[in-house]
Every structure is written in structure tokens, then in C-alpha cells.
Amino acid sequence: MEPSPSPAASSPPLAIEVKGLVKRFEDVTAIAGTHFEVPVGQCVGLLGPNGAGKTTTVEILEGLQHPTSGEVRLLGLRWDKDEAELRERIGIALQETRFHDRLSVEETVRLFRSFYRKGLSVEEAIGLVKLEEKRNAQVVKLSGGQRQRLALAVALAADPEILFLDEPTTGLDPQSRRALWDVITGLKGKGRTVVLTTHYMEEAQVLCDQVIIMDHGRIVARGTPAQLIASIGGEQVIDFSTTPTLPAEAFAEVPTLVATHSRGDGYTLSVKELHRALPGLLSLVSARGAHLVHLSTRQATLDDVFLASTGRSLREDAQS
């Protein structure tokens, strides 16, 4: 009889393990005891409103802050014991990296590559982020999207096994954003683990195998984007407003209703079956003598998951 595989042999190797992580700043608890794991080769996204604890979590993972308590392992290693090795094996692209304006793209990548014993060639790093045409351009002459790609090339110079990207596409136009998405997807294809913070739910939905939604230092939801969206039970959403504004109870009888949330001057209804919910909603509105000001329907997103978990909208927080 064949021996049954040990758990270590059957489960995928872990790039990141976080157990009971707590971080306090005097009277503020930034992280209130979180647990999660990221298998090698996954892209994990940290989402949450301002102050949720994302940056603190990522900075602890990057070895830039010490936890108050709890355990963090990257590639089985610990910051307090294995810092030199970890620095060689992870890469960090900050949201706004300041480079020397007068250096060229190639000189900048060469400089950062020189800090590491092994890694990619300068040409490979530039090629991965598709900046070949700008190889000789000075940093000062790059567009915002090209600078973000340069930051990524620098983070990739040591060919890291785990790459941390802090809001990599904030402020970029849609074309540059998609170009960066392609680069990140390519890295996943090479078995690299990527940790991403973002305010863009579409980005998390497209790129992430695992999404961790944080609020007030806690993980309020975790799973694949599809699992999280399925978990709220209503995969279709109706956004609408009426005049006069009706109380939320007015919509309690909408067929297949899962949840009602007020948002701005209107409501968001999560429903299971749009074709039944919509006619029901329209007749409830007219029975109350009200009129629709606006109505739109869409597929549920990670924002609706956040709304269902916390009663607040990530979108509203992101825009504030």
C-alpha cells in the first residue's frame, strides 16, 4: 500500500504565512490579529478603505515595520533571523519612487541591479516592462506610466520570488494600466508571487487569485474574487434613486432581494434574479407615487462584497 502523502507534500508551498498579526501604535490598533496564507505563484490583493491596515500589513511583510505580536514568514524565512537573504529574494515597487531625474532608464536599472548579487540582466528587466524604446531616455522625460514601469523594472532587477506592488496603477491612464496588468500577469505565469494593494476593484478582480478585504485592522472577507462575489448571494445589482426618496422598507418585497443598502441619494439592491426583481421594483416605486430619477444594473463587484461586509462602500472611500 502506498503511504498517504503528508500534508506538507500535498499542499502547495507557501510564499507568505501570517499568524495572529497585531500592530499597535500607542492607542491605535492598526492590525487586530490577522491570519492568512499565500501559496507560491499567487497574486494576492489587499483591499480596504483608508486606514484599514493595508499599508501597515504590507510594510510588516516587507520588513519595514516590526509587528507588536504574531508571526510572519516569507518563503519559510523570518525577518528577525534571515533579513539578508529575504532582501535578496523579495522586490518592492513603491507607489511613488524617486529616481535621479538625469539618469537614463538603463542607468537607473543598472544602478539598482548592482545592489544585488544575482538577478536579471539589465536588458531583461527593461524588456519585461517593455521600456526598450526608452532605454536611453532620462527619467525626467518619462510619462507617469513609464515611471511606474521603471519602478517595476527596478523591483524586478533581482528577479525576486515575491514582488510587492503598492497601488501600481494609481493615476495611470487606462492604456498604461492595462500594460502594467499584462506585465503582472506575465510574472504570475513565471511562478512569481505578487502582493498588490489597490483602490481599483476591477484591477483586483482581473489580477488577483486571492483577495483580502480589510477594515479597521481586521480581515472582513477573503477568497477568490468569484468566491467573494458568490458569497454575498446576490450576483446582480440594481443602483437607483427616486423622487421623492422612499424609505428602505419600501423595497423589502422586491422579488429575490438579498440586501438593500442606501448609497448617496439612492439605493443599491443586491438581487438573485434581475428579470424578476426589476419589474417588481418598478411597480413598488409607482405604487408609492414616486418616480425613478436614475436606474442602472450591473454584475456585483468586490465593492458590493465590501458593502455587504461593512455597510460601507470602498468606492466612496477611494474617492474621498
Ligand SMILES: Nc1ncnc2c1ncn2[C@@H]1O[C@H](COP(=O)(O)OP(=O)(O)OP(=O)(O)O)[C@@H](O)[C@H]1O
Ligand atoms: N506610524 C503610525 N503612527 C500612528 N498610527 C499609525 C501609524 N501608521 C499607521 N497608523 C494608523 O494605523 C491605521 C492603519 O493605517 P494604514 O496606513 O495601515 O491603513 P491603509 O489601509 O494602508 O490606509 P490607506 O489606504 O489610507 O493607505 C490607521 O488608523 C493609521 O492612522
